[in-house]
Amino acid sequence: MTRQELIDNIRRKRSFLCVGLDTDLRKVPQCVLKEEDPIFAFNRAIIEATAPYCVAYKPNLAFYEAEGVKGLAAFEKTVKYLKEHHPDQMIIADAKRGDIGNTSEMYARTFFDTYGVDALTVAPYMGEDSVTPFISPLPAPPLGECSKTRWVILLALTSNKGSLDFQLTEDKEGERLFEKVIRKSQQWGTPDNMMYVVGATRGELFTDIRRVAPENFLLVPGVGAQGGSLEEVCKYGMTKDCGLIVNSSRAIIYASNGEDFAQRAAEEAKKVQQQMEQLLAKA
Amino acid sequence: MTRQELIDNIRRKRSFLCVGLDTDLRKVPQCVLKEEDPIFAFNRAIIEATAPYCVAYKPNLAFYEAEGVKGLAAFEKTVKYLKEHHPDQMIIADAKRGDIGNTSEMYARTFFDTYGVDALTVAPYMGEDSVTPFISPLPAPPLGECSKTRWVILLALTSNKGSLDFQLTEDKEGERLFEKVIRKSQQWGTPDNMMYVVGATRGELFTDIRRVAPENFLLVPGVGAQGGSLEEVCKYGMTKDCGLIVNSSRAIIYASNGEDFAQRAAEEAKKVQQQMEQLLAKA
Numbered sequence: 001m002t003r004q005e006l007i008d009n010i011r012r013k014r015s016f017l018c019v020g021l022d023t024d025l026r027k028v029p030q031c032v033l034k035e036e037d038p039i040f041a042f043n044r045a046i047i048e049a050t051a052p053y054c055v056a057y058k059p060n061l062a063f064y065e066a067e068g069v070k071g072l073a074a075f076e077k078t079v080k081y082l083k084e085h086h087p088d089q090m091i092i093a094d095a096k097r098g099d100i101g102n103t104s105e106m107y108a109r110t111f112f113d114t115y116g117v118d119a120l121t122v123a124p125y126m127g128e129d130s131v132t133p134f135i136s137p138l139p140a141p142p143l144g145e146c147s148k149t150r151w152v153i154l155l156a157l158t159s160n161k162g163s164l165d166f167q168l169t170e171d172k173e174g175e176r177l178f179e180k181v182i183r184k185s186q187q188w189g190t191p192d193n194m195m196y197v198v199g200a201t202r203g204e205l206f207t208d209i210r211r212v213a214p215e216n217f218l219l220v221p222g223v224g225a226q227g228g229s230l231e232e233v234c235k236y237g238m239t240k241d242c243g244l245i246v247n248s249s250r251a252i253i254y255a256s257n258g259e260d261f262a263q264r265a266a267e268e269a270k271k272v273q274q275q276m277e278q279l280l281a282k283a
Numbered sequence: 284m285t286r287q288e289l290i291d292n293i294r295r296k297r298s299f300l301c302v303g304l305d306t307d308l309r310k311v312p313q314c315v316l317k318e319e320d321p322i323f324a325f326n327r328a329i330i331e332a333t334a335p336y337c338v339a340y341k342p343n344l345a346f347y348e349a350e351g352v353k354g355l356a357a358f359e360k361t362v363k364y365l366k367e368h369h370p371d372q373m374i375i376a377d378a379k380r381g382d383i384g385n386t387s388e389m390y391a392r393t394f395f396d397t398y399g400v401d402a403l404t405v406a407p408y409m410g411e412d413s414v415t416p417f418i419s420p421l422p423a424p425p426l427g428e429c430s431k432t433r434w435v436i437l438l439a440l441t442s443n444k445g446s447l448d449f450q451l452t453e454d455k456e457g458e459r460l461f462e463k464v465i466r467k468s469q470q471w472g473t474p475d476n477m478m479y480v481v482g483a484t485r486g487e488l489f490t491d492i493r494r495v496a497p498e499n500f501l502l503v504p505g506v507g508a509q510g511g512s513l514e515e516v517c518k519y520g521m522t523k524d525c526g527l528i529v530n531s532s533r534a535i536i537y538a539s540n541g542e543d544f545a546q547r548a549a550e551e552a553k554k555v556q557q558q559m560e561q562l563l564a565k566a
Contacts, residue, residue, distance in 0.1 A: 060386055062380075062386045065390070069356055072351070098379060099377075100443040103343060106349045110345070125438055125450070126443060126445050126450075127447065127449055128444070129444050158383070158409050160412050163409060172454070177449065177460070180449065
């Protein structure tokens with residue numbers, strides 16, 4: 001999915017919501033556990049219920065890997081289902097990978113070529129050669145196939161308490177680590193293939209981030225269960241192209257633990273979408 | 284595996300070599316590709332050939348994930364094989380994970396409980412609550428089973444060029460990021476459950492690292508294909524308990540591309556072990 005397609009989808013659906021598919025078999029409703037592939041069955045029901053209200057889905061790999069081979073098969077099926085039935089949804093694999101060059105290339109192959117997702121979250125600690133293999137199309141697409149955009153979503157300022165440990169450290173010139181990550185990585189990718197993870201729990205810092213990355217889309221976790229404010233995020237972080245994808249996982253997918261889980265998820269997603277519609281109109 | 288068991292193994296085998304199982308189907312010899320499970324067949328042959336000369340194996344998850352469900356099954360079989368036939372080998376899953384608390388817990392479950400490895404590499408960018416779930420035994424072991432040591436191997440100073448981008452950044456007090464990662468994380472774990480990744484390509488910096496982490500074991504990649512010097516690493520990094528696990532992947536497992544691959548891997552591993560024996564005797 002290109003940047004322009006993403007922007008068009010946001011305008012058309014009046015939403016910049018991403019639904020996080022953190023599917024945990026210890027949390028899904030009883031009725032789902034009877035299904036042959038309960039992870040996929042849960043995801044499909046959630047997708048069918050929430051697709052009108054969002055522009056992206058973000059499965060977190062940790063939850064699929066925890067179920068071993070079966071979990072990964074369910075992840076694969078979910079991606080395939082989205083591509084077939086909801087090609088207008090961006091698929092973000094939240095895997096937070098990053099390793100030396102040849103290893104990052106292997107991960108890139110896995111997620112973009114084998115599974116076929118649109119975007120991958122990447123940790124920046126190991127620097128440029130750990131990040132760029134996710135951007136460049138490697139290997140070149142076969143003759144006749146057009147190259148598809150591979151998005152890297154680099155961790156910048158995360159929403160958890162531990163983000164205070166290193167991400168806010170100032171260097172001698174007063175630049176904080178998360179700013180340095182964004183500034184340097186502006187040389188590695190462009191607003192057409194690079195986004196940043198910025199937690200909603202730090203509303204006031206979006207101004208500083210927009211100074212370094214005026215155009216990049218930001219993937220914003222931390223609204224909902226983690227307590228960030230959507231209004232604050234928009235006030236300080238929204239651009240003329242929206243420039244935001246706001247994620248909500250638990251607050252939507254676990255809105256109910258009963259047989260009405262999909263309907264309740266739809267209601268929660270719709271609530272967020274309506275708020276987003278207003279905020280988009282205001283901007 | 285406890286710290287004392289690791290030290291005993293190093294003394295007994297006069298080796299602190301870790302063999303990296305970066306098994307890539309595009310690089311293994313032709314003769315292996317005929318096997319039903321070529322990844323596992325290659326690993327088993329390499330393990331049988333090199334086990335006398337090393338104390339640890341480090342499969343890098345990127346290579347297994349790239350083959351999808353089959354690759355992960357091969358990883359699982361490799362871990363099981365090592366536990367059954369070579370229980371004195373430490374098994375290090377090189378996966379460089381790290382996410383918000385509840386997600387890191389899922390990863391910890393996967394690697395320590397489902398697969399049963401001894402150690403996992405973790406990226407520090409997201410701070411304390413992204414790292415500690417890998418250390419604490421969660422959930423508590425069932426009655427009658429004793430708690431097994433879970434090792435975290437935290438990325439500190441990596442061996443790649445990109446390590447210069449952020450890891451060496453000095454803060455206002457002149458502390459570099461990798462030093463801060465080590466210093467802070469000394470509060471999260473102990474030398475009994477925490478190691479650090481320190482690339483061999485930065486020999487002279489081992490002195491600085493030993494100032495902050497005098498006792499922790501260091502996992503050292505970058506000897507071999509990446510050009511680091513074993514002598515330098517030992518000169519500046521070795522402790523009275525050795526304190527080093529030096530990894531070599533490509534230089535050993537791809538020593539030959541012919542039918543003699545296992546024998547040539549054994550020869551390469553033995554060469555490194557003999558060097559290590561001398562360096563241990565000298566210290």
